[in-house]
Amino acid sequence: MLSQSIEDYIKAIYKLQEHNTSVTTNDLAKKMNVSAASATNMVKKLAEMNLAEHTSYKGVTLTEAGTKIALEIVRHHRLLELYLQQALGYTWDKVHEEAEHLEHHISEEFEDRINDFLGNPQYDPHGAPIPSRDGTIPTISKDSLADADEDNEYIMQRVEEESPDFLRYVGGLGLFPNVRFKLIAKEPFKGPLTLRVDGDMKIIGHETASKLYVYRSESA
Amino acid sequence: MLSQSIEDYIKAIYKLQEHNTSVTTNDLAKKMNVSAASATNMVKKLAEMNLAEHTSYKGVTLTEAGTKIALEIVRHHRLLELYLQQALGYTWDKVHEEAEHLEHHISEEFEDRINDFLGNPQYDPHGAPIPSRDGTIPTISKDSLADADEDNEYIMQRVEEESPDFLRYVGGLGLFPNVRFKLIAKEPFKGPLTLRVDGDMKIIGHETASKLYVYRSESA
DNA sequence: AATAAATTTTAGTTTAAGCTAAAAACAAAC
DNA sequence: GTTTGTTTTTAGCTTAAACTAAAATTTATT
Numbered sequence: 001m002l003s004q005s006i007e008d009y010i011k012a013i014y015k016l017q018e019h020n021t022s023v024t025t026n027d028l029a030k031k032m033n034v035s036a037a038s039a040t041n042m043v044k045k046l047a048e049m050n051l052a053e054h055t056s057y058k059g060v061t062l063t064e065a066g067t068k069i070a071l072e073i074v075r076h077h078r079l080l081e082l083y084l085q086q087a088l089g090y091t092w093d094k095v096h097e098e099a100e101h102l103e104h105h106i107s108e109e110f111e112d113r114i115n116d117f118l119g120n121p122q123y124d125p126h127g128a129p130i131p132s133r134d135g136t137i138p139t140i141s142k143d144s145l146a147d148a149d150e151d152n153e154y155i156m157q158r159v160e161e162e163s164p165d166f167l168r169y170v171g172g173l174g175l176f177p178n179v180r181f182k183l184i185a186k187e188p189f190k191g192p193l194t195l196r197v198d199g200d201m202k203i204i205g206h207e208t209a210s211k212l213y214v215y216r217s218e219s220a
Numbered sequence: 221m222l223s224q225s226i227e228d229y230i231k232a233i234y235k236l237q238e239h240n241t242s243v244t245t246n247d248l249a250k251k252m253n254v255s256a257a258s259a260t261n262m263v264k265k266l267a268e269m270n271l272a273e274h275t276s277y278k279g280v281t282l283t284e285a286g287t288k289i290a291l292e293i294v295r296h297h298r299l300l301e302l303y304l305q306q307a308l309g310y311t312w313d314k315v316h317e318e319a320e321h322l323e324h325h326i327s328e329e330f331e332d333r334i335n336d337f338l339g340n341p342q343y344d345p346h347g348a349p350i351p352s353r354d355g356t357i358p359t360i361s362k363d364s365l366a367d368a369d370e371d372n373e374y375i376m377q378r379v380e381e382e383s384p385d386f387l388r389y390v391g392g393l394g395l396f397p398n399v400r401f402k403l404i405a406k407e408p409f410k411g412p413l414t415l416r417v418d419g420d421m422k423i424i425g426h427e428t429a430s431k432l433y434v435y436r437s438e439s440a
Numbered sequence: 441a442a443t444a445a446a447t448t449t450t451a452g453t454t455t456a457a458g459c460t461a462a463a464a465a466c467a468a469a470c
Numbered sequence: 471g472t473t474t475g476t477t478t479t480t481a482g483c484t485t486a487a488a489c490t491a492a493a494a495t496t497t498a499t500t
Contacts, residue, residue: 057449101325101327254457254459
């Protein structure tokens with residue numbers, strides 16, 4: 001059984017890998033809120049355990065074994081998030097934190113039972129893909145709303161931010177996964193975007209838009 | 221936030237206090253599966269934190285503050301057990317272990333939500349009382365079936381053992397909380413007991429009976 | 441290319457929780 | 471009421487995961 005700490009580091013590396021090509025110990029230290037030295041130590045330990053590869057002064061990558069563990073943790077996390085929402089009525093801004101604590105402590109049986117309760121779901125409340133038991137990840141759009149084109153219709157896929165405040169803000173605009181909307185206007189130079197969501201006009205900043213992933217909708 | 225370890229010790233002391241009047245560090249060490257020295261160390265730390273009182277070479281008692289914490293943990297544990305059974309279909313022999321892991325990691329919100337889901341329940345799947353939010357404990361019979369009298373009707377209140385094997389055995393006899401049965405015969409000298417449960421005759425040992433708590437039923 | 445700045449690693453400490461072995465205190469037996 | 475045996479505590483060691491400060495390496499600047 002891996003320590004909670006080890007699991008947290010693996011998950012952090014996994015998440016950093018999704019974005020940045022190379023993950024430095026410093027990136028990791030920041031994400032984990034520990035000193036750079038602590039991150040280095042853990043990375044060396046992970047390498048020792050063959051869960052990561054580390055080239056000094058360069059960066060870290062998860063090995064296949066490490067990735068497998070990361071996917072299990074992410075699966076736990078996202079299943080829990082959805083379960084908290086669907087079964088216990090949590091709002092989407094609160095599920096992350098609770099799942100964060102629980103993800104390390106549920107058994108395989110628990111995982112299976114909530115998975116069955118939820119009908120083997122593909123996405124969590126924020127639209128993030130839930131890795132399947134065997135490590136397959138449902139496809140997701142990698143198109144940020146910030147790169148979308150005026151005058152097109154889109155469907156919200158995913159909000160890639162977990163801060164409660166941000167989620168409440170976005171939710172207040174009606175922008176939940178699977179919601180359809182139209183991008184009416186988009187100012188140049190990272191300016192604001194105007195959307196029509198369910199008949200209402202909403203203006204959001206470029207920064208916000210960059211965290212929303214969408215796919216083109218066949219306009220109705 | 222108390223460490224998991226501290227919480228586990230507090231809970232162990234609480235449970236030992238329920239039975240034995242005085243709790244020695246050795247009792248505690250056995251219950252916790254640690255060396256006597258480790259138990260002594262922790263007890264001193266708890267005393268330091270004003271969660272327990274310790275008189276050297278004598279024993280430990282929880283303070284009011286310590287008891288309050290114990291009750292919270294026990295509440296978490298028993299609510300979880302019932303939730304796992306009611307909401308997720310766990311059998312009663314498996315709920316203990318899962319709850320044991322989760323009890324330290326659920327938030328107050330989680331506690332409240334499962335409590336509401338369960339309708340503010342009083343007893344867990346084994347008939348153990350669930351302390352209320354404010355620390356009140358539902359009444360329970362302290363009469364063991366081992367001390368019961370021939371020819372009377374009883375209702376199962378509680379099974380005071382958490383080992384899966386034992387619970388499966390007892391469950392196989394049909395002896396769940398709230399089940400009514402009649403004590404047909406009872407051999408002297410800690411001999412076996414004969415019961416009629418739902419029309420069927422069952423013979424159980426004294427040792428088993430001593431772990432079953434019952435109350436007299438007004439015979440129908 | 442040489443030096444300055446930033447990043448990463450190494451070295452050595454700290455804390456929590458465990459351990460063993462030895463010492464101290466208590467209980468029991470003669 | 472000593473002596474013997476058990477229980478409890480003390481002392482000192484180990485491991486995991488953090489830390490700071492110093493050394494090493496890489497990157498950036500002139």
